Amino acid sequence: MSTDPKTDVLATAQAAASGAAKAATKPSKKESKLQFQLKVPKGTKDWADKDMVIREAVFDSLSKLFKRHGAVTIDTPVFELREILAGKYGEDSKLIYNLEDQGGELTSLRYDLTVPFARYVAMNNIQNIKRYHIAKVYRRDQPAMTKGRMREFYQCDIDFAGSYDLMVPDAEILAIVVEGLTGLGIHDFKVKINHRKILDGLFQVCGVKDEDIRKVSSAVDKLDKNPWEAVKKEMTDEKNQPEEVADKIGEYVKLNGSLSEVLEILSQKEELLANPIAKQGIDEMTTLLTYVQAFELEKHLSFDLSLARGLDYYTGLIYEAVTQGSAPPSNASELKKNKKSDDEDASEYVGIGSIAAGGRYDNLVNMFATANGKKNQSIPCVGISFGVERIFSLIKLREAQNKQINIKPTATQVFIMAFGGGPDWKGYLPERMKIAKQLWSAGIESEYVYKAKANPRKQFESAEKSGAPVAVILGKEEYLEGKLRVKRLGPEFANDDGEVIPIEDVVSKVQEKLTEARGVEGVDEVTRLLKGL
């Protein structure tokens, strides 16, 4: 049962059988000419089997995290009116999927969950909300499947909207990042933090004109992938900054360390403190320090002045969690030179990127809210998006490295079988069904072979495939005496005959055996994988 996205065979479309008695009729030669590829669209994939089990467990872990912090969830349509998305993503707007104009409104698939959230808050006049949203978003980007970059992918977002005391919700978002990643067994991560106001202030201090700030900022943002020399060249050659401006920026953006260390250094920079924007940012970071200490987060944070984040709409604290796996391999530039196909993007070679990212955006809701004919009414927001596709890749790697872990795709606990023989043997199918019904009613996941008569070997094979730890066996003679057999399954129980019990005790005996099978801890394989146990 492979889900290899490369499966790529020629398919023939057949007209559906329509008349009676035509069920098995083959299409005429003419009809079968219409050929097409049997595949999913580029940049998308089917999820199935163990991957699906792991992904659901990741979503469950994050949902519980978000609920623990008092958040509610919302669900918005997968497409929005085209104007809602317009002017929100700068250059990346070209990556938006439009729906065809089939009459009626013009719509586009959502590009992220943040803009629909801001639209929702503004449309419903919401003053404050903590909301999470786990859903797919769409980008007509160059896919890099192996690194988890897809055209259809999940985002897991939590955002706090509302006017609260400075840096209080921001600190809790950082707590959520740390709690979320450690909860998924990821420990070797750093959360890089920075403040847009400090960045903007230092650009001013270094002599960048206001109108150039965003483009200089986007050059700085590339420092995680490129050496300083390349970034400097972009500033001077492409972005027309004088060399001394670039060099001065270079001094600042090389600064990084713990929040308290970097704040200590910045408190010495008089020219920066003299800039009102930078000063405001530094003050906010000082306030943040107190809260970060209360949450014991400092060891996970790295105050990094080179962090700029691409999106225009951030206005305050920004952050990005990276792991060792996110860093570029040491031979990245070598790999880049050798890249063979235009289809594969260079960023294939720079690690998997950030595994969570976000920041404060205080003006986005207002862009929609002023529309309501009301005064400019600010609904400040701060949020984080977990990069679940990338996190998933890390967990898959962990699974591959741990041979102990054996995740089964079904939840089946009990397999019901019947053994018998002789000319009068009918296979006890309705009898197996009756037992199944009792177990289902008790909430126990149960299966049996969908055959009237099945031989014992086939039934054991199916049971093994299902991964059920317990079998209920209807023996031809025993069942006539009102009895059946309950036994553990698995190689270590090959010689265990189980227990013969009265039929009416089946539910309680099965529950007893299942408790036994789950062991003392009662931790299942997926939990074991996520916790890194």
Added chain:
Amino acid sequence: MSTDPKTDVLATAQAAASGAAKAATKPSKKESKLQFQLKVPKGTKDWADKDMVIREAVFDSLSKLFKRHGAVTIDTPVFELREILAGKYGEDSKLIYNLEDQGGELTSLRYDLTVPFARYVAMNNIQNIKRYHIAKVYRRDQPAMTKGRMREFYQCDIDFAGSYDLMVPDAEILAIVVEGLTGLGIHDFKVKINHRKILDGLFQVCGVKDEDIRKVSSAVDKLDKNPWEAVKKEMTDEKNQPEEVADKIGEYVKLNGSLSEVLEILSQKEELLANPIAKQGIDEMTTLLTYVQAFELEKHLSFDLSLARGLDYYTGLIYEAVTQGSAPPSNASELKKNKKSDDEDASEYVGIGSIAAGGRYDNLVNMFATANGKKNQSIPCVGISFGVERIFSLIKLREAQNKQINIKPTATQVFIMAFGGGPDWKGYLPERMKIAKQLWSAGIESEYVYKAKANPRKQFESAEKSGAPVAVILGKEEYLEGKLRVKRLGPEFANDDGEVIPIEDVVSKVQEKLTEARGVEGVDEVTRLLKGL
């Protein structure tokens, strides 16, 4: 926090503030000219608040049901290559949403979950699978919001693919329908069943030509909404059947009753038994009877020869669950005459329709599978789709009728407050954060007010809004002595001062109070609603 889809105000788009220090700048008059409606696209809606909690509980109940029957889940892309959907939906193909041709492949939003499932099975050469899928599908239909008919809506499907003994998986699907609906507190339902082969055979017996069978069948399908006279008129006037053919069909399709009763009647109809197609259908229904009795389903079933089901691809057993709420109101035709707007469809007045429906479709996978260059290899399928939007409407009605039930949108269990005063009173915010961190680490959903200093009344109001049953209170003096107070919340605890405990005992004391609050049964409000308790 309303999610009224009618919110329909004019909105002004503002260009995002881009330069530094421009955060609060208003756009120029010119920029603000671009106006658009702040709304969601027609036929879609935002889900939020209690509705979202109920919907998640419904999905959870159905997922557990599906897992109990050994099913795995898959997730397919929201859009498919256009050719995959082509030729599958007959006339309804016009309702498919296409994505714009932006270069590359032509794609369309999925119309249901069945065709993507068949594509998945064929593409991966799967011989057998029991899969469930809960996801949104898209139809450019005339929306009827109040009846739960939307352009974007959820389907909850389970399908069994594979060659099994006759009627064995079919019977289990019927068991799943009954288990699923009763599990959601729905008891006043009937599952109408019929067999395509019996229908096709009886049409032949009545003198319908093979090529007319599907269109006559679709006329019969309207018998749940229209009287026989109207259906007969459609057959004779629109579908060119002689009156005596229509009359003969009329005699047959009026038959309904329990599975055993109707089988008894049919076993007297010699002309029907002489038709090989009908005979095969009747034999299969006889086999089904045994299994249905093993599952104790007979009282929920109604063998109804007028059930035809719209889709062309069914080949065997078909079924449709209806409730009293699904039936047309007695004054339906009166209402129809008075309908005012073209926007509202007549079917607004015929109840909410079926709440679950499906059947056997043995040729659909083969339409894709033959494409693989392989021999015609049949993968028979049988499945059911729960109409969750309609089920949701029923549960909302139940909620409205039961004032006892009070569903809260958040999961918050504990609200952390601080009380103090005087000139040196700072509000204990970092201290509240420390307690929150401990509770979160123990998995307990906890909140506090995002203000450095908050007065007790404000904090109690926020606690009440959150619905938390327990409060942790940091008193200015008590906390300095290493103590805090844990108390129950709610009107009946207004005079309860709670218990003063050492800070280090906070987690265990909170857990104790929460167990107390949950009461003996430990059943939450949503479960109570779904079970109809």
